[in-house]
Amino acid sequence: MERSDNMKNKNIKDLIALVLLIFFIIGVHSVYKTKLVSSNDQKKVDNKSNVKFDKKNQTNIKKVSPVKDREFTGNNLKYNSESIPILYYHSIDYEKGNELRVPKGKFREQMKYLKDNGYTTLTLNELYNFLAYNKPVPNKSVVITLDDGYKDNYENAFPVLKEFGFKATVFMITSSINNEKDFLTSSELKQMDSYGMDIESHTVNHDKLDRLTYDKQIQTLKDSKEFLEKLLNKKIKYIAYPYGKWNESAIKALKTEGYSMAFTTAGGWANKDQGIYTLHRVYVSEKYGMNEFKRRLTNSNYENTNK
Structure with missing residues (x-):
């Protein structure tokens, strides 16, 4: 009977350890995923900033009138x-x-x-x-x-x-x-x-x-x-x-x-x-x-x- 109780207690402890291990793995994965998402979001922000900068520069260039031969009139x-x-x-x-x-x-x-x-x-x-x-x-x-x-x-x-x-x-x-x-x-x-x-x-x-x-x-x-x-x-x-x-x-x-x-x-x-x-x-x-x-x-x- 005592041996049966010991086996039962050991099984409970093993189960608890397994559950804790699962929770630990889930926790680590969640933290890693959060960091990864955050990093990707930042990269997206950085890339958007670069795109905006490039578009701004391109817009500035396009705003300048191309060289055209002018016709001068008047006095x-x-x-x-x-x-x-x-x-x-x-x-x-x-x-x-x-x-x-x-x-x-x-x-x-x-x-x-x-x-x-x-x-x-x-x-x-x-x-x-x-x-x-x-x-x-x-x-x-x-x-x-x-x-x-x-x-x-x-x-x-x-x-x-x-x-x-x-x-x-x-x-x-x-x-x-x-x-x-x-x-x-x-x-x-x-x-x-x-x-x-x-x-x-x-x-x-x-x-x-x-x-x-x-x-x-x-x-x-x-x-x-x-x-x-x-x-x-x-x-x-x-x-x-x-x-x-x-x-x-x-x-x-x-x-x-x-x-x-x-x-x-x-x-x-x-x-x-x-x-x-x-x-x-x-x-x-x-x-x-x-x-x-x-x-x-x-x-x-x-x-x-x-x-």
């Missing part, structure tokens, strides 16, 4: 018997002793002057139509260009240009894209293009065209053009000569490859008499103060001693 217009200043910059940053690098603060001051004084920044298409077809533009018209395609064009110049709603063009060395840390990347170029910044050719390797054979001129002009056209899904029609170097062979190669207009580093305002493939520009240096900037901007006959 205070000029025709292609007159000239237009084409400003040209390189790097928008600071480096002591480097006149090619215009600090962002100085660049903004210059852009603010243009805005405050009623200047219209033209696209290269609008400039071409003015020079080639005599389509009128506002009297206070200016073209903004940046040579080489430095990363600071995106980091420093781009925000200022957007702030004032200005058009501008970057002449890009295509071999530098995604390959050199101080130059623009393909994603940066795409974003700038989506906001209305014009990206055009500056050859493949910043080539001095006057030192190349005709075949090599054709090659660098073709390769840089095709690269940018594939990247940006648009036609590339314009170029700035690296170092301002060109010859008649280069102009022939430009025409063969479908370029419509080209820019030198010769100082002065641009006009049709210079020729559509040898247009002058107004150099902007770090060492110039606002008075010199205004003089070059407002005086088509300024004496240019720095190119």
